[in-house]
Amino acid sequence: MVSADRHPPPRFNATRYCLGVNAEARSEKTALILVGADDAVESLTFAEADRAVRGIAAGLLARGLRRGDRVMIRMGNETDYVLVYFAALAAGLVALPSSPQLTPAEAAFLMENSGAAAVAVGGGCVIEPADLGDRILLDGAAIAAMKAGDPIPDYADTAADDPATLVYTSGTTSRPKGVLHAHRTIYGRRPMLDHWLGLSEADTMLHAGTMNWTYTLGVGITDPWSVGATAVLYNGPRDPVVWPRLIARHRATIFAAVPSLYRQILKYGDPAAFDLSSLRHGCTAGEALPGDVLDAWTQATGKPLYEALGMSEISTYVSTGPTIPQRRGSPGKPQPGRHVAILPVAGPPEPLPPGETGLLAVHRSEPGLMLGYWNRPDEEAQVMRGDWFAGGDLACLDAEGYLWFEGRNDDLMNAMGYRVSPNEVEGALIAHPSVAEAGVAELPVRADVSVICGFVVLQPGAEPDADALIAWCAERLAAYKRPREIRFLDALPRTANGKVQRKRLAAAAGARST
Template identity: 30%
Template sequence: MSVYDDKPWLALYQQGKPHGITPEFANVVDMFAATVATRPNADAVRYFDGRITARELDELSDAFAAGLADTGFVRGDRVAIYAQNVPQFVIAQLGTWKAGGIAVSVNPMNRARELDLILRDSGASVLVCLEGLYRDVAADVVPGTDVRTVITTSELEHQTRCDKRVFSGVERIDCAGTVDMATLIDRFRGTATPKVQLDPDDVALLTYTSGTTGPPKGAMTTHRNVVFNAQTYRDWIGVGPDDVLLGAAPLFHITGLIAHIALSLLTGAPLVLMYRFDPEVTIETIRDERVTFAAGSITVFIALMNAPNAERSALASLTKVYSGGAPIPPSTVRAFQDMFGHYIYNVYGLTETTSPSHAVPVGADAPVDPTSGALSVGVPVFDTVVRVVGDDGRDLPPGEVGELVTSGPQVVPGYWNKPEETAKALPGGALHTGDVGYMDSDGWFYLVDRKKDQINAGGYKVWPREVEDVLYEHDAVREAAVVGVPDDYRGETVKAFVSLRPGRSADPDELIAFCKERMAAYKYPRQIEVRDELPKTVTGKLLRRELRG
C-alpha cells in the first residue's frame, strides 16, 4: 500500500498538482487576535505554577509594544531576544510585532563573540535578555553595537515554585543602565498605541542558522512563512485548543518559534514552558499538565527514556510526538514506543523552510530504507514541492541520490543583508538545502547526509549517517557521531565518537567489531572514541565539525 492511498491531497502531490492550505491571516498579530477573541480566558502560557491567559498575554504584549514606541522604536526596527524558555520571550516577540518590528532570536548559549556578530549583523536597536546573560555576556558587548535600549528580566518572574533542579544558582540581579521588563510593562499597561499594519511579506523574524557549516546567517522569516507553517502543524497533526503543547525545543530555534509559539498563538492551546530542559522535570511536567503534543530533537526523547523517573504512565497523555533537527535512528523510535507506547513521527525542515517541509502523516509508520537502514523523513507537507537534483542540476528519478531542492510558501525569501548568499542558496526562490537524499517510488523521502559531511575513504564514498544508524543499534550506545579523519593509507578514514547509556559499558574494539559485522569493509569505523558527552547545539544537533579537531 502507498502512503498516498488514503490521503487525497498527497495523491495530488504525487501527480504534481496543487494541494495547498489557504493562509487564514495576513500576519501573526492578526492570527493571535482571533484566538484572543474566541478564548480570552484560556491559558496561553504555563510556567511551573504560573498562568498567563490569552487576554493577559495580549495586554502584556500591548504594554511592551507601547514601551518600545516610547524609546523611538519604529516599524522595521529589530529587537534581539536573548533568553531561555521563559514567558517573557513570548511577550517580547509578540510585542515587537505589534510595534511593527522584527524579532531577532539569539541562542542563550551564545557568548560574547557570537552575540556581537548577531547584534551587528541584525542592527538591533533593542536587546531583551535575562539578567544573568546581561551581567555575564551582553554588558561588555552592547557598547560596540547599535543597541540603544537594553531590557532585562529574570527567569524567576511569572512563577513561585523556584524548582532547585532548574533554577539552581539563579538569583535576581540589579542591572544598572538597563530597563526592567516588569517595570516597563507596569508603566505602559493599558496604554493605547496605533495599530501597525503588517503585510504577509513583512519580515517577522531573523532566525539565524545554527552555524554547523559556517558563520550564522539571518534567515528573513516573513509573517506569511510563520502563519503558513503554524497552520501546517495544526492541520497536519490535528492540533487544537484542547491540546497542551510542551515547550521542549529552545524558543529561539525555528522549531520553538513555530511548533511552540506560533502554533499556540494560532490554536489557543496552552504552551508549557520549563526555562531549560531537565529530563526529570520534563517527565513530571508532562504528567502534571497532561501534555498532548511535543516536538523536539531526538536527543530530548533519548534523555526522557534514560531519566530515573521514566514511567509509562507519566507520558500517557502524550499522543502527538514529533522529532526533527537531527537524524532519528529507527532503533530509538522502537525503544521509545516500547517504553511509553507512543510512536515518534519524523519531521524534517530547516531554518530556511520555517521548520517543516516534510513530515510523516499521522497514522503512518515511516518506512526504513532496507539498504541504508535510514528512517524516512516523511513526505512533503502542504503546497510544498521538493526536487532531487544531481550535480548538473537535473532532476533525478526515484531511488537516485541527489540534493533536495525545496519550494513552497514556507521558504524564506533570503538572508538579511546577504544578497550573494541569497542568490547562491535560493536561485529563483527554490532553496538548495545542502542535504542529500532521495525519494522512493511511493513518494517517501530519505535523508542520506549533508553534502559537506561525506567521507572519501580510499575513493569509496561513506555517509556518516549510515554508520551512526548502525552504532545506534548497539544497546549500549546513547549517542553517535561519525566524521572523516586523515589517514596515511586511505587519505581519509571513518572515525566514530560515541557516548554510552547510563550503567552500560562497551569498549572501542567491541563497537568496531559490531559495525564490521553489519557494514561493507570500507564503511565501518576504524577508530572509535568513547566520551561522556558529545558536542551538540542547544537544539540537540550533533556538531561533527567540533569532533574533526
C-alpha cells in the same frame, strides 16, 4: 482540520493571527504555562498575553523604534522572551531571537551584523557596555514597565511579505548568517498542524527546547497559539527525569523534543512510572530518529512518535504524522500542499523522477520559505536554483513519496539539532597559540550519536592538551558549538588543491594513536 489555504491574505500580521484572534475568542483560556525549578508555575491567559504584548509593543514604539527595526532578544526560557518576540511583530518590528548560550563576543556580532536597534536582556545574559553602543537596552524592569503601560490599540497593519523574524544559523563561512522571514512564514506552517503535529484547540503542547530555537518558538509556542491550544515550557534543571512528570502533571497531549532527549528519557526517566494517559503522541525533529529509539518509546509508552525534517530557511516540511504512516529509516513525506522536488546537483533545475538522488528542494512559492539571507546575496545565489531553494541535502523520493537521505552536499554539522558551521569552530581553535592547523567534523561516538570534534596540528614544540583547547573554545563559542573531543594529527588530510578533506578527518585520527 486546518484550512488547506496555502497563502495568507495580502495584509497579514503574525501576532494578530496567533494571539489577537484568541484574545477575542477564548480570552480566559490558558495560553502559556512556564514551569520552573521546584515545579513553580507561571501562567498567562490569552487575554493577559495579548494585553502584555500590546503594552510592550507600545513601549518599543515610544522609544523611537520604526517599522523594520530589529529587536534582539537575549534571554533564557522566560515568559518575557515570548512576549517581547510577539510584541516586536505586533509593532511591525523584526524580532531577532538569540541563544542565552552565546558568549558576549558572539552576541556582539549578532547585534552589529543585524544592525539591531534594541536589545532585550534577561537574567544571566550579559551585554558588554562597549558592544551596546547607542542601542536601546531593555532589561526586566523596562519590560515590566512597558507591560503595565498603555497598549497599542491594534496590531500593525503589515503585509504578509513584510519582514518579521531574523534568525541566525551557521553558514559556509566562519560567521553565522541571518535568515530573514516574513509574517507569512507563520501562516506557511499550516500543513504541519494536521500532517505532523495533529494539533487542535483541545491540545496541550509540552516542548522540551529553549525559546531561542526555531523548533521551540514554532512548534512549542507559535503552532499551539495559532489554533488556540495551550503551550507548556520548562525553565528548570535539565534533567531527563522531569519530562514524564511534566507530561503527567500538566496533562500534555503532545510532547516535542529531539531524538537524543527521547533516548535519555527512556534510559533515566522511567516513563512507565507516570500516568501518560493524556499523551496522544510525541513529535521529534532536529536530528534523524534512530529506529531503536522509535521502537523503545512505542514499547514503553504505547504512544506513536512522529518525525519531521526541517531547516531554519523553511521550517518542517517533510514528516510522518497522523495522516502519514511511518516508514523506518525515512523522515516521512512532503506534507500535503508542499511543493518539494529532487533536483540534479548540476545542470538545469528540472525535478528528477522517483528513485533518483539529487538536491532536496522547495519551490519559492512556499509561504514558509525565507525572504532571504541577511546581507548575503552571494549565499542566496548559491541556494536558489531557478524557482527552487536547495539547501544542500542530498536525497531521493521513492515511488510512494517517502524521502530517503543520502547525506549532505556540504560540511555543515548537526549538534543536538543545531546546524553548526565547521568554519566557525575552526576559527576559534586556530586562534589558540599552540594550534598550527585545525579541522572540525562530526565524530561518531556510538551507532546513532556523533559529537563535534576538533582535529588539531600543533605548533612545533607545543604539548597536546585537549582539555585546554576545549576550555579555550568554551570562552569563545556557545555550548552547542564547542568541540566535545580533540584529536591531534601530524597533518590534516587535504585535496590536491590544498582543501581540507573534513570527511577524512576521523579516519586520519584513527590511524594515529593519541
